[in-house]
Amino acid sequence: MRVHFVVHEAFEAPGAFETWAKARGHAITHSRVYLGEPLPASAEDIDLLIVMGGPQSPATTKDECPHFDAAAECELISDCVKADRAVIGVCLGSQLIGNALGAPFEHSPEKEIGKFPIALTAAGVGHPMFQHFGATLDVGHWHNDMPGLTKDAVVIAYSAGCPRQIIEYAPLVYGFQCHMELTAQEIELLIAASEAEFPALTSHRFVQQPDALRANDYRAMNEKLFGFLDLLAAACRREAAMPTA
Structure with missing residues (x-):
């Protein structure tokens, strides 16, 4: 499987997604746009597109952030969806899918930073891609916004602070507002990039301070993510094996 990552900032790394891809022997490529690396010209050489998070929003202009081109990323996402490629968006990436x-995209009711539970909807509990998650699951969060909902979108999971944590846009297209890819290493990168902001966030009920963020164990949610990715990879193989009209 050919996995391509769009990475917006060094501190919003692929984390457990890349751990999974390497462990499964998948071919991995990147568009590290913060380094000026280009986006793929088309979906042709991609089986799974993973669009990571970042401090930007889909409304961020190139004047505001020269290395971020929301329109170009949306075009790539659209090309992959039309070509029946798998697409995962994380945080900003999920908003770009929408x-x-x-x-x-819309603003989330609450700012969330830390490890807090999500609850699966009835659709999520019964979904074959998410049954191994259980009814609730503690996952990582680091966001202000949330993805929009198309008429066909299915909300798989929500949290007390955000009604749209995991969304199925199509059988191979998923938005994760939450951050199941976080590891201790990624948390250190995010803390270093945001440390000056924490003193002003003490009144937010869903914001953990750096010491609490470092104390969290992220391995269980990583394993649940790996299970989802294995199921998605199997679905991709079935899609690729289907005869074309």
């Missing part, structure tokens, strides 16, 4: 499919 925008690419005609459902603009």
Whole structure:
């Protein structure tokens, strides 16, 4: 499987997603846009596109952030969806999926930073891709916004602070507002990039301070993510094996 990552900032690394891809022997490529690396010209050489998070929003302009081109990323996402490629968006990436499919992002009711539970909806509990998650699962969070919903979107999971944590846009297209890819290493990168902001966030009920973030164990959620990714990879293989009209 050919896995391509779009990475917006060094401190929003692929984390457990890349751990999974390496462990499974998948071919891995990157567009580290913060280093000026280009996006793929098309979906042709991609089986799974993973669009990571970042401090930007889909509304961020190139004047505000020269290395971030929301329109170009939405076009790539759209190309992959039309070509029946698998697409995962994480945080900003999930919001870009919604925008690419005609459902603009929105502000989340609460800012969430830390490890807090998500609850699966009835659709999520019964979904074969997510049954191993259980009814609730503690996962990572680091966001202000949330993805939009298309008419066909299915909310798989929500949290007390955000009603859209995991969304199925299509059988191979998923938005994760939450951060199941976080590891201790990624947490250190995020803390270093945001440390000056924490003193002003003490009144937020879903924001953990750096010491609490470092004390969290992220391995269980990583394993649940690996299970989902294995199921998605199997679905990709079935899709590729289907005869074309």
